[in-house]
Amino acid sequence: MLSLYLPGTSPVHRAPAGLKLGVLAGLGIALFAVSRLEVVAGAFVLVLGAGVLGARLPRRALTSQLRPVWIWLVALFGFHLLVTGPLDGAVAVLRLLALVVAAAVVTATTRVTALVAVIERLASPLRIVGVRPARIGLVIAMTLRFIPLVADRAARIREAQAARGAERIRPFMVVPLLVQVLRMATTVGEALDARGADDAPSSRPRRAAAVRSGAPA
Amino acid sequence: MRWGRRSEDVAPASAATLPRTAIELRDVAHSYGDRSVLADVSVTLTERRVGVIGGNGSGKSTFARLLNGLVVPSEGSVMVDGLDTRTRGREVRRRVGFVFQDPDAQIVHPTVEEDLAFGPHNQGLPTGEIAQRVEEMLERYGLAGHRDHPAHLLSGGQKQLLAIAGVLVMHPRRIVFDEPTTLLDLANTRRVCRVIDGLEQDVVVVTHHLDLLDGFDRVLVFEDGRVVADGSPGETVPWYEARMG
Ligand SMILES: Nc1ncnc2c1ncn2[C@@H]1O[C@H](COP(=O)(O)OP(=O)(O)OP(=O)(O)O)[C@@H](O)[C@H]1O
Ligand SMILES: [Mg+2]
Numbered sequence: 001m002l003s004l005y006l007p008g009t010s011p012v013h014r015a016p017a018g019l020k021l022g023v024l025a026g027l028g029i030a031l032f033a034v035s036r037l038e039v040v041a042g043a044f045v046l047v048l049g050a051g052v053l054g055a056r057l058p059r060r061a062l063t064s065q066l067r068p069v070w071i072w073l074v075a076l077f078g079f080h081l082l083v084t085g086p087l088d089g090a091v092a093v094l095r096l097l098a099l100v101v102a103a104a105v106v107t108a109t110t111r112v113t114a115l116v117a118v119i120e121r122l123a124s125p126l127r128i129v130g131v132r133p134a135r136i137g138l139v140i141a142m143t144l145r146f147i148p149l150v151a152d153r154a155a156r157i158r159e160a161q162a163a164r165g166a167e168r169i170r171p172f173m174v175v176p177l178l179v180q181v182l183r184m185a186t187t188v189g190e191a192l193d194a195r196g197a198d199d200a201p202s203s204r205p206r207r208a209a210a211v212r213s214g215a216p217a
Numbered sequence: 218m219r220w221g222r223r224s225e226d227v228a229p230a231s232a233a234t235l236p237r238t239a240i241e242l243r244d245v246a247h248s249y250g251d252r253s254v255l256a257d258v259s260v261t262l263t264e265r266r267v268g269v270i271g272g273n274g275s276g277k278s279t280f281a282r283l284l285n286g287l288v289v290p291s292e293g294s295v296m297v298d299g300l301d302t303r304t305r306g307r308e309v310r311r312r313v314g315f316v317f318q319d320p321d322a323q324i325v326h327p328t329v330e331e332d333l334a335f336g337p338h339n340q341g342l343p344t345g346e347i348a349q350r351v352e353e354m355l356e357r358y359g360l361a362g363h364r365d366h367p368a369h370l371l372s373g374g375q376k377q378l379l380a381i382a383g384v385l386v387m388h389p390r391r392i393v394f395d396e397p398t399t400l401l402d403l404a405n406t407r408r409v410c411r412v413i414d415g416l417e418q419d420v421v422v423v424t425h426h427l428d429l430l431d432g433f434d435r436v437l438v439f440e441d442g443r444v445v446a447d448g449s450p451g452e453t454v455p456w457y458e459a460r461m462g
Contacts, residue, residue: 005328005365007364007365111328111331111365112327112328112331113326113328113331138325141325141326141327141331142325142326144327145324145325145326145327145368145369148367148369149321149369152369184319184321184322187317187319187322187323188322188323188325190282190287190315190317191315191317191322191323191325192325193287193310194285194287194310194314194315194323194384195323195325195335195336195339195383195384195387196307196310196311196336196339196340196387197335197339198307198339
């Protein structure tokens with residue numbers, strides 16, 4: 001989820017992030033409002049077409065997103081077989097498939113910065129109550145940046161403890177992780193200072209590549 | 218130089234030679250709470266390449282942080298080109314960049330290119346200028362192929378280069394490095410050394426890698442929060458080595 005962007009120049013890549021997010025949200029609502037198999041199946045085919053033909057994504061980009069959910073899809077279908085019937089089951093499964101693939105297409109064709117920019121724009125009314133939308137964007141970007149890092153450190157601490165014979169995870173084991181994270185947070189704060197985060201103009205960051213490629217920012 | 222140079226690592230000299238910087242510390246003392254970590258420090262740094270060495274806890278990092286106002290002194294004053302770090306912190310930080318030991322702590326955006334654009338954006342530069350500077354950095358540090366990569370997946374050496382590029386892209390006049398090579402393997406240590414070597418900016422380098430200081434103009438030796446030696450690397454490094462046993 002954190003590193004799904006696959007650079008490209010397809011029309012889907014170049015479509016504004018706001019539009020893509022809007023379509024994704026609309027699709028989600030529509031799919032749950034309509035329960036007819038042909039509509040849901042049509043949506044799935046359309047979304048798949050948008051990903052494979054429209055965005056020219058490698059099949060891997062889509063299938064890798066399905067791997068974590070297929071068990072649930074099978075279970076869902078099984079549940080419907082027992083409770084309602086195969087038709088409802090197919091609708092429910094196709095609906096989720098369509099959404100997962102649609103989300104995969106959006107994340108694979110849209111940079112995090114572009115998505116963050118949309119969120120910043122949506123958050124801009126909050127300016128009235130003193131919130132700085134650029135700050136929200138920075139927080140999201142930093143969250144995406146630091147999640148894998150903290151996960152890494154946690155894994156390393158876990159290994160170190162396992163190496164010393166700790167087989168089970170016990171609550172106190174999070175202490176070294178907390179210490180590391182807090183220490184790092186101090187440095188991150190200094191680094192933000194050193195790189196002028198305080199001087200940030202209130203407008204949102206413009207991404208360099210958008211200018212380079214002439215793509216809409 | 219003991220570190221072999223390779224041309225691709227060495228920054229091309231820019232058209233305009235950067236103006237030199239002067240950092241003046243006057244009677245500086247610093248304590249964290251009631252714990253005194255620096256005392257009686259009065260030095261003026263005008264040299265292009267200044268090294269800082271000393272044992273663990275001797276106050277080097279605190280000294281380094283004073284130079285761009287990340288830390289303001291409890292006593293005395295630090296002036297960067299006449300700007301007091303106590304009152305003109307932002308302007309000072311525009312002149313003096315800072316590279317930390319752990320690149321992971323200073324890369325704040327998920328991908329390489331986005332992270333490079335962070336500083337220039339904060340400086341309020343126009344979009345085209347940001348794009349051009351980012352491009353230049355990607356090329357210069359061999360990161361162009363990693364433009365959209367998650368910073369998380371870079372090697373340790375690449376991360377440190379990204380961290381350095383993220384500071385250089387802001388065009389500071391002097392850069393303070395706090396142990397930039399401590400977490401790196403030998404090859405990457407050499408690479409980063411060559412990069413520092415090739416910089417047109419003035420630098421201050423805090424390090425435990427004494428080899429790095431070959432060719433430096435001045436080296437300060439810290440002990441218990443005081444400057445105990447100050448001179449050319451030829452004078453100070455052997456003295457320090459003898460003293461550390
Ligand atoms: N934020 C802080 N709060 C309290 N004490 C601190 C803080 N930062 C550093 N110190 C203490 O100040 C003293 C000097 O630390 P400093 O980091 O400047 O040393 P150093 O020479 O950089 O050491 P090293 O070689 O280990 O990096 C140490 O005893 C340290 O524990
Ligand atoms: Mg230190």
